[in-house]
Amino acid sequence: xxxxxxxxKSVSGAVGFSMQKSKGQHLLKNPKILEAIKxxxxxxxxxxxxxxxPGTGNLTMLLLAESKKVIAIELDPRMVAQLLKRVSVSEYxxxxxxxxxxxxxxxxxxxxxxxANIPYxxxxxxxxxxxxxRPFFRCAVLLIQREFAMRLIAKPGSEFYCRxxxxxxxxxxxxxxxxxxxxxxxxxxxxxxxxxxxEPKNPLPNINFxxxxxxxxxxxxxxxKTLGAIFKQKYILDLLFNNFKKFEKMKExxxxxxxxxxxxxxxxxxxxxxxDIMEVENDIDDDDKxxxxxxxxxxxxxxxxxxxxxxxxxxxxxxDYINKRAIKMSIDEFLKLLxxxxxxxxxxx
Ligand code: SAH
Numbered sequence: 001x002x003x004x005x006x007x008x009k010s011v012s013g014a015v016g017f018s019m020q021k022s023k024g025q026h027l028l029k030n031p032k033i034l035e036a037i038k039x040x041x042x043x044x045x046x047x048x049x050x051x052x053x054p055g056t057g058n059l060t061m062l063l064l065a066e067s068k069k070v071i072a073i074e075l076d077p078r079m080v081a082q083l084l085k086r087v088s089v090s091e092y093x094x095x096x097x098x099x100x101x102x103x104x105x106x107x108x109x110x111x112x113x114x115x116a117n118i119p120y121x122x123x124x125x126x127x128x129x130x131x132x133x134r135p136f137f138r139c140a141v142l143l144i145q146r147e148f149a150m151r152l153i154a155k156p157g158s159e160f161y162c163r164x165x166x167x168x169x170x171x172x173x174x175x176x177x178x179x180x181x182x183x184x185x186x187x188x189x190x191x192x193x194x195x196x197x198x199e200p201k202n203p204l205p206n207i208n209f210x211x212x213x214x215x216x217x218x219x220x221x222x223x224x225k226t227l228g229a230i231f232k233q234k235y236i237l238d239l240l241f242n243n244f245k246k247f248e249k250m251k252e253x254x255x256x257x258x259x260x261x262x263x264x265x266x267x268x269x270x271x272x273x274x275x276d277i278m279e280v281e282n283d284i285d286d287d288d289k290x291x292x293x294x295x296x297x298x299x300x301x302x303x304x305x306x307x308x309x310x311x312x313x314x315x316x317x318x319x320d321y322i323n324k325r326a327i328k329m330s331i332d333e334f335l336k337l338l339x340x341x342x343x344x345x346x347x348x349x
Contacts, residue, residue, distance in 0.1 A: 015056055017078050019187055024119030025076070027055050028143065030184035037195055038062045040177050041115045041141040050111035050137075052103045052118050052126060057083040063115055064092035071097045071109050075119075104272070108133050114140035120189070123148050124164065125272040131171045131200055132268040139199040141177065149176060149194035156328050163220040167271060170212070170331055173199045205335065208260050209267035214348030215338050219326035227337075228322035231312055241308045243347040315344055 019025035028034055037059065043049065047067045054060040054072040056079060063070045064087070074080050080100045087096050099106065104125055114137060118126050123144050130140050144152075147160075152174045154160035168174060177195040182188040222230050230236060249255075316322040319340050324333070341348065 015082065020076070022121075023076055024053070024121050025055065025079075026117075026185040026187060026189045028058055028117050028180075028184060029186045033180055033184045034059055034062055036178060037115065037117075037141060037143065038066065040195065040197070041113060042139070043067055043113060043115065047113045047138075048111045050108065050114040050116070052114070052116040054083055054098075055079050055117070057086050059115065059117060060096070061086070061090065061092070064090070064095050067095070067113075069095050069097065071099065071111060073099045073101060073103045073106055075100070075102050104129065110135070112137050114142070116140075117143040120145045120148070120191070124274070127152070127168060127198065128268050128271040130198070131168070132265065136200045136202045139197055141195060141197050143180060143193055143195050145189075146179070146192040146194045149196050152196055152198075156330050161327055162223070163216050166216055166220075166331055166334060167213075168198070170201075171204060172201055175199075204264070206260055207263075207335065207338065208342075208349070209263040210349040211263070211342060211347060212334075212338055213267050213270060215334065215341070216326075218348065219329070219334070223326045226323050226325055227316055228313070231316060232309070237305065237309055237312075240312065240346055240348070241305050243349070244308055244345055247345055247347050311344070312346065315340060315346075 015027075019027070028037075043063065043066045045066065045068060049063050049067045049070045051060055051063060051070055051072040054074050060070060060072055060083060072083070074083065077100060080098060083096075084098060087093050087098075097109075099109075104122060108129070114130060123142075127140075127142075130137075150158075150160040151162055151164050152168050153176050154162070154165040175197045177197050180193040180195060182190075182192060185193075218230060218236055219227065222233075231240075313322070319337070321333075321337055329337075338348070
């Protein structure tokens with residue numbers, strides 16, 4: 001048998017079927033880029049590598065040559081057939097485990113490294129699915145849309161900084177490795193691409209992730225506003241006040257339990273499904289608007305709620321958060337704010 005690694009054939013024209021945009025089918029054809037991705041992944045001969053969306057196997061062949069085993073998950077049966085054909089005539093046929101199916105619907109197998117040119121339209125759920133995977137893997141080296149990469153690595157104050165940046169950087173260390181041009185693909189996508197390296201943080205911060213999620217959704221819902229303005233909004237105050245009372249009752253009944261360990265699963269599930277628990281399309285500063293009764297008269301303000309509001313505002317002022325804006329806040333600042341609020345009986349979930 002030929003012991004030399006297989007040469008990558010350019011796939012343009014070599015595939016007997018057309019690419020489906022809906023499945024994000026853009027095959028990486030530039031051998032230099034493929035080689036660079038493999039090298040930057042730090043792949044070792046003992047690694048069990050997960051590849052998501054192997055397509056016709058341009059990257060798979062390189063990964064097979066350098067690892068112990070590759071487990072590839074591919075949705076399109078035409079790709080699966082093509083890849084099987086390609087691998088079966090190579091020396092690596094017993095190193096590949098090919099799973100046909102939707103990566104988002106699979107329980108991921110054991111792996112310690114993930115290297116993939118993923119379908120861009122499901123980048124966010126893939127990243128969160130990987131970050132929820134246990135045991136922790138060493139790192140994931142992913143080829144993704146440039147703009148998505150910019151959001152993953154964005155720091156406070158950057159135009160790309162958003163909830164995604166904060167959540168992904170809470171769970172992992174993200175690094176931009178290199179840019180990849182449209183013309184390195186067949187067919188070329190409309191957008192530019194980048195390779196990033198994502199290294200899961202282990203251990204994770206010991207927080208309640210549902211509370212964390214609640215805080216970030218509130219803060220980033222109006223990301224240019226100050227926290228003072230955000231927390232004064234009526235629907236936020238109502239929500240927090242109700243939570244406050246609920247938790248007080250639970251405390252009275254000795255029913256107060258916080259389960260941090262399980263909160264991450266629900267948090268990740270929400271991120272993967274894009275659940276917008278708290279999105280309220282309401283851009284009016286309605287805190288000072290008088291509430292009306294049915295007869296049109298102004299509603300009496302609930303003194304308990306008013307007291308809660310001043311307590312919340314006092315905390316934000318005293319702790320120096322009142323004039324801060326989410327777009328400029330670091331993960332540590334969010335963590336500290338969550339801690340302060342929770343310690344004062346204010347719950348975000
Ligand atoms: N890695 C290959 C192909 C990348 S294109 C290369 O670089 O050449 C993205 C691949 O992901 C396609 O083969 C597409 O069929 C596959 N894909 C799309 N959605 C998927 C899903 N939900 N689960 C698994 N694979 C998927």
